[in-house]
Amino acid sequence: MNRSPVAGKAVPYKGVTRKRRRFAAKVGGKLVGVYGTAEDAALAYDAAALDAYGQFAWLNTDHFPEIAQTKEENLAARY
8 A cells, every 4th residue: 555644644754653752664564663753764664665666655755855855964964
């Protein structure tokens, strides 16, 4: 099932749910991992969705460009 995110969710990113104070990423019902931020979980979902669905994957970075910018800024700040 490769559907778009549901409007009105607490976490706007597809494949990301909130588990207490952390965020879980799931693709096809399989847990990808648990992360400290929703953005990190969304990026992990994107990587797993590309592996699972290939060119047909619905990616968070396509629909929420601020995630990709945040990732680039974080990488630039580290190095």
